[in-house]
Amino acid sequence: MKLNEIQENLNFLYKDGDSNERNILESVDFLKNNKVPNSKIELWKYTSLSSLQGIDFSLDAKEELNQLSITKILQDKDIPLNSIIIPIANGKLMNNSFEADDRFSIEIREIEKLNEYAKNYHPLQSVEFDYFYHLNTVLAQKEIHLQIHKNSDPIQIVLLFISQSDRNSFISPRVRIELEENSNAKIAYKFINLSESEILSNLFSEIVLKQNAILDFYVIEDGLENFQAINNINIVQERDSKLTSNSFTNNTKFIRNFLRLYFTDENCEAILNGLFIGNNKDLIDNHILIEHIKPNCHSNQLYKGILNDSSIGIFNGAILVHPNAQKTNAFQTNRNILTSDLAKIYTKPELEIYADDVKCSHGEATGFIDDEMLFYLRSRGISEENAKKLLLQAFAVDVLNKFQWVEIKEPIESHISANLEV
């Protein structure tokens, strides 16, 4: 089935009586009344889905993974082995593959209602109007629910999103994570594609940080050939919670990350770091929406992009400060380098501010490698090519250094160094 055929096949995808869940019914309704987004829709202005439109996807990718292949993945890929590793194959949880622990629990549940904060606020950017959120809801039908227990000891978890199929497949992972009061977790979403056919992964994930919870969060999309992903991730923060979100995208054909973040009470903090590197004809789209709903919260974003070859980068960072969200601090920095005349970057940093006692800023800069620095290095005898690599490395490492999880950071760092080896 092709993307634009979904609408006419809704009755086939969703048979009456499959589920009485209101969420699902609402989503079916949305899909009936809306088409696959195109560039006329503001949030898809620069992100063309045309490369995906032609692909005929199968909607029931078989799980063909066993424990053996998991073990093999763990040997091959850069995965922090001192963590709890939860494999999710083609969107389905592989239950027997990890040791249970009193710090967390995991189960399959009915899809939970969207958090009230994620609704009704930003009228256009809310996930409620996102086609792929609804498509995920209809196709996933259930969700993987991960609970990090109250007052538990720090925990490290890697969710391995593995795709494997012998034909073009559309998969719909659905994960909900709840960090209870005073919990402290490092959680990574790591994508692995074993398929030689085309995969379109459409993930929706809601993460709730309860009071005083601390989350160090990673989304790693690296070296995923034949892989296109749409990731809608909603994070809801309650009082005194702290989030660090780290995103790394490299060598992946098509990525649309939409991170929506809601500060629902006072004294929340979020630091968002992102590094994206586009090669060949990659398209990498990072959308971020941060809603400061209550006073005294702090957000700080640093996103950097390197666009090589004919790749296209998109960065859209919106900050919305609600009335009464006084003493808000919201900062955003976006820096991009184009290394090729065929590469493109489209950025749109938005500030919408309805409170007066706030400090908000954004800074964007796009350019080529700094000429003076380049000349300085070359005047010391370094070739132009190597000098450029050195400078690009410095540009990238600036973001990577903010990644706290060493076992995640190091493989990326050596990967980049290898790519940019002098």
Add this chain to the structure above:
Amino acid sequence: MSLLKITNLKANIENKEILNGINLEINSGEIHAIMGPNGSGKTTLASVLTGKKEFQVTDGTVEFDGKNLLEMPPEERARLGLFLAFQYPVEIPGVSNANFLRLALNEKRKYNGLDPIEPAAFFKIMREKAKIAKIEQDFLTRGVNEGFSGGEKKRNEIFQMAILEPKLAILDETDSGLDIDALKIVAEGVNAMRDPSRSFLIITHYQRLLDYIVPDFVHVLFNGRIVLSGTKELALELEEKGYDWIKEEFATA
């Protein structure tokens, strides 16, 4: 003649009592110094006198030039001749020193029934007064305190005082953080402005400044009250003995 008369002044901020009944009288032409350990209420006293709204006056009266000071908005107090050299002058980017001062001076003149000063005449005054605070010409066109060093900010305060010619100038720790050369410039500026019709209230933590500006009276502020008053010898005594004995002697008071 009494210029400033403070009677049993009490004030608090966020329900915390900072001033506990200040009594102080300053006559025209006198220089008073207020000393005291950190947190004794020195800056609060300056803030209350100039009308900073965060502080609530709960009791007492302040008469300035025969008028009830506490009833006036800050700008009126200033037009009446009260000047505060701030401890931490704020930076106001984009607003040039010259424009802002001409406006301030003309507001004061208007208050006193005088005609405004024309730009040309004002620039003449500025050039003259700039010498007193030893400030450069480019100072005048820069934004108020914008990107100024600590010393430059303090000199700018003295310069403003020279332009506005107040009846009473309060110097709030103007000497803190200054090297000896900058301190001398500040002191010379004040001394150049000494006049039988002008008084000074010098708030300081260190006796050093009083070597250059010799006060007629020295008061010690502690726990929101003036616990000791004397002449310049008192300052020397404090310098020698420190504030600890004050704390011991008046802690329970």
Add this chain to the structure above:
Amino acid sequence: MAEQNNLIEEITKSEYKYGFVSNIDQDITPKGLSEEVIHFISQKKNEPDFVLQFRLKAYRAWQKMKEPTWQKVHFPPIDYQDMHYYAAPKSSSKTKTLAEIDPEILDTYQKLGIPLEEQKVLAGVAVDAILDSVSVATTFKEKLQDLGIIFCPISEAIQDYPELVKQYLGSVVPYSDNYFAALNSAVFTDGSFVYIPKGVRCPIELSTYFRINAAQTGQFERTLIIADEGSYVSYLEGCTAPMRDENQLHAAIVELYTHKDAEIKYSTVQNWYPGDKEGRGGIYNFVTKRGLCAGDNSKISWTQVETGSAITWKYPSCILKGDNSIGEFYSVALTNNYQQADTGTKMYHIGKNTRSRIVSKGISAGKGDNSYRGLVRISKSAENSRNYTQCDSLLIGDQCGAHTFPYIEIENKSSIVEHEATTSKISDESIFYLNQRGISTEDAVGLIVNGYAREVIKQLPMEFAVEAQRLLSLSLEGSVG
């Protein structure tokens, strides 16, 4: 009194000699817009066929278009069939005397320091002031004619210089550009036409102020300025005093065209009626302004100070087609009470080594809503291009909003684009500091706001800058404290 009225009529007749207001009763078209109305307008103005065809094409395009909805402003729907598209401007106000004018307006004029004679002009009652202006305008006209500069109403240019008009009309803003531009193209009534010949540096600032009818140009004004090779002109638009205008909707077009080595500097101080404190009334200002740097090394610079109108919707833009061409946009937009502004610029870099600079200063007070919306587009051909954008918001009070929506599109590796935005408020600390120096809170706010806006205001010609500063302070009256 009767004598005075006669005199007024005589003067207006002679001024609008191209039939604009020859007979008030007959020259009002019925409400609504149709091809007949357009034929009527064109015929009344005795226009050549190409203008009529231009209008008709625009009208047909407009009929197929929808009113834009993407902007961040809200207003009740406009009924385009419920207005006159060709009418005698403000006939009623001509018979007023100064005593009949709203005292609030007079008070405002007073505060702005506008001389009594000018007040009369603005209120539409003056006779002698108009006479003064006539002589002033004529003197300048002669001086300009000697240099070969054409400066006249566009309706006059259509009659006297049809080739020039034909060549450039719609060359920068096509009739189908957007909803309001199409509407304007169909029904525009008047506006300015300027042509600066090769190598001529216009010795004075050209201003609508010197054109009598400027104070009463209708709601669909159209301005066309052409700077031929190596020429320079500085043009001032608008009125430095508040304009009480009965037209609710204003949909103007300004087209600028620079040839090789030419420069146009276009300054606006816009202070149309913003509506009252409760948000009733006020002008809807939907304007399309665009400049084309067609020749190499040419330059177009927009400066605007926007304090009026209930709704401001304008994006003065530059198309940097010539190599090394430069585009600039300096803007202060202030919204108070219930005013809404959605304004910004578009910089299209097409030629090599093109440069653009954007400085936008938004000020929101009361319940005002202020949005900056901008586009910087560096196309593939625009090698070594540069853009710098600074976009600041100042908030006064906690019920207003400040928003920025910059679009940055870069398709070329050798270019550098920088964008910075900040939001701040007027701190109590700053106000107190100025209070302590004897400055009232209102004046303190005025000082701080003018300091904040200085980078833009200093781009304006001297007299304009002074007025702009006054306007900023005046528009904020009562917003603090």
